[in-house]
Amino acid sequence: MKKLLLSAATLAFAATGALAQDIVRLGTEGAYPPYNYIDESNALVGFEIDLGNALCERAGLTCEWVQNDWDSIIPNLVGGNYDAIMAGMNATPERAEVIMFSDPYKLPDPSAYMALAGTDPSVMEEGVIAAQSNTMQSGMVADTSATLIEFPTADETIAAVRNGTADAVLADRDFLMTYVTESGGELEFLATVPSPGAGVSIGLRQSDTELQATFNAALDEMKADGTLNAMLVEWFGDEVPQFE
C-alpha cells in the first residue's frame, strides 16, 4: 500500500529490487560440501553460508537462505524466487549472458578429473566422463571427444565413478579433494585443468545493480581485513589460493 504513495524518484530506487525491503533471499544448493550442505542437524552449513551471513551482517541486510536444486537455480533467480545465488558458481561468460555476478569471493577453482587409482589418463579423451548437469564442467566435457554423462547432483557423479558407470568425473578440484583424501588411495586425480571465468561469485539478476554494489563493497571490506582469507582457509585448508 505504501508503495502507491511513493514519488517517481523513490520508485526508481525500489525498482532495483531486493534492497528496498532490506530482506535478501539467498539461494543455494545445499548439496556441495564444503561450499554448502545440510548437516546432520538439518541446518544449512558450509563456507558460503558463513560468508553469506558475514556479508549480510556487514551490509546491514537481513538475509534468508533458500535451498534450491542446482538444475533450476538460475531460472528461479531470474523468476524472482530469491535475489542472489551463492552455490559455488563460477562466473563464466556463458552465465554472464543471463545473470550478473559480483566480484569473486573465491579465486578461480581449477577443475580436476578424478578417477579410480590406476585409471589410464586416455579416458579423458576417449572414456566416459561424469559431470553435474548445467555446470561449467559439463560444458567442458561436451567440448571434448569424451562421452559425457550428466547427473543432477555432484554426489551422484562421484558414485558413478565408484560403481564404474563413468571412467572419471570432472568437477571443482576443491570439491573433489575430500573424496580423494578420504578414499585411502582408491580415488586419485588424473589431471587438473584451469577454469575460465573470474572465480566463484554471487549470482544476481542483471537488473539488480544496487545489490551487486552492496555485496561488492562488503566483499572488498572482507578481503581488505583478511576475514575472507581466514574463512577460505577454515573451510578449504592451507593450500587454497588467497586474496592479496
Add this chain to the structure above:
Amino acid sequence: MSSCAESFNGLILRALGRDFGDRLLPRGLEINFCDQVFLIASGLIWNVYFAVLALFFGFFLAVAVALGKTSPSRWLSRPAEAFVFLFRGSPLFVQFFFVYEALVLLPRAGIEIGPITMDTQWMTRAWAGALFVLFLNTSAYTAEIFFGALKSIPKGDLEAADAYGLAGWTKFRRITFPTMLRLAWPSYTNEAIFLLHATTLVFFSAFPAWQQMGDALYYANYFAAQTFNPFIAYPLVGMYFILLTLGVIGLFGVVNRRLNRHLPRAARARLRFRPQYIR
C-alpha cells in the same frame, strides 16, 4: 540464429546421439522456436522406443503372470500375486530410483556364469535399465487386467469348448486366450496410454542422460531452463503427447475391431473412447 532447415537437419535425430546431428545442443540466446520444435520431437524417439518395447515384452510376461495367478497351485499363484502387488503397489518413480541404485551395485567386472563373463555395465544405461523397469511395471498392471478378463470369460464358452473336445493348449489357444484378449482390450488400451505417459519419467529419476540424449520431456525441461520460458517448450511437448495418445487409441481401436469381428454387429463392444482411469 540458424534457419529452420538447419535446425531440422541438426536436431531431428539428435536424441540418438551426437553422431546423428549437432554435437552441442543450442544454448541460451541462440535457441529459436524451430530448435524447440525439432529437438523435442527428436526426444519422442525414446518415448516411443520405451513404450513399444515395454508393451511388447510386457504382453508375454503379463499373460504368463495372469495364468499363474489363476493357477490352482500355490507355488505358481503366490509368486504371481507377489509380483503384481510389488509393482502395482509402489510408484514407478521410486521403482526407477531403487532399481538404478541396485543395478549399479552389480560387480563392475561382470558376473561369471560358468565359463562366460556377463558384462553388467550396460544395464545401468537408461535404454536397458529403464526399459527393464517399465517392462516389469507394465507386465504387472497388464497381468491384473488379463487376470480380471480370464475370470470373466463366460462359463458357457468354456463348456462349449469342452463339448467340442477341445482341451489343453488347443482350448487355450482357440477359446480362452482370444476371449480374454477381447474382454481385456479396452482396459489394455488404457494401460498402453498410461505406459506411454510414464516414459517421460525415465530421465527425471535416477537414470543419467548420456551425451545429452534424452526423451521429449528431458529436452522440454532443458529448453525451459535455458530460455527461462516454459510457455513454449511444455505446451509443445504436451501437444506431441496428445497426438501420440490419439495414435495409440487409433491403433488399438483397429485391433479391437478385429478382435470383435465375429460378434453380431449390435453386440460388438466399441472401444470406449471415453477415457478410463484404471491403473
Add this chain to the structure above:
Amino acid sequence: MFSFCADPSVLPDWQWMACYLTTGSHFALYRSVLVVLLLLALAAPLALGMGFLGALAVRSGNAALRGVGTVYVSMVRGIPDVIFFLFVPFAIDQGVEFLRHKILCPDWDQPIRQGNDFIVCQAAKMPLASDPAWMHDVWGFTLALIAFALVFGAFAANTLNGAMNAVPRAQLETAEAYGMTQGQTFRRVLLPQMWVYALPGLSNLWMILTKATPLLFLLGIQDVVFWARELGGQKTGHYAYTHPDWRVWYFLGVLAFYLTLTWVSQKVFDRLMVRLNHGQATAGGEALRKAPA
C-alpha cells in the same frame, strides 16, 4: 537425541546407528512422510470437488460449459501428468504475481520482463520477500496441491460422470413419477446411489494419486524421495556421521513405505465397498441381503 551421541566417531555399531537414525536430518525425513500424507489428505477432497464440477460441466445442458468440461477432461488424458506438474505451478506462480502487480502497482512504468528477468514490484511478490520462510514453503506446497487437484480432478470427473450414467434409469424415472423435481431427483436419488458405482473408480484413483506423490520431488518440495536421495548419498568427513553410498537402502525404505500405504488403502476400500453395497440394487447388494445375518 540420546546422551551417548556426543562423539559419533567413537561409538560402537548399534549406538552409532541409533544416533544416526535420530539426527535432525533424519527427523526431517520422518516429517516428510507427513508432508506426503498431508498432500494426499488435501488433494483427494480437492480433486473430488474439481471432479464433481468437471462431471457437472460435461453433463451440462449448456454447450459451452460442456465443451470446457470435455476439453479439460481429455487434455489431462492426452498429456502425461508430469508435464502438468512441471508447468502448472510455474505458470500459476508467475500468473498470480503478474495479476497482483497489475492491481497493486498501477504506477509501475518499467517492463515486467527485462531481458531474462521477470520483475514485478515488491508488493506483488507472492509471498512477500519479507514473509517468513514457512510462508514460502506453504505457497510452494499450495502450488503443488493445485497441480495435483487439477490433474486428478479431471480423472475424477470422468469417474463420477460414468457413475452417474450407471445409476439405473428406472430409479430416476420412479423418482420423477413421485413428482420430484430435477434437483430433488439429483440430490435424493442420483447422488446417494452413484457412490457405489463410483467407488471402484475412485479407489483406483486414490491409488494413482498415492503413487503420484513422489513427483512432489520434481516440484522442489522436500518429500521422502528428496530426503532418501539427500541422506543416502556418500557422506565425507565434513559430516559427523560418515558413510558410503547408501541410497539403495533408503530407496528400499521408500518402496516399503509406499507398499504399506497402498496395502492399507486397499483394505480400507474393501471394507468401504461392503458398507456401500448395503441396500443397493446391485449384485453386491443382493449378495449382502441374502447372506445370513
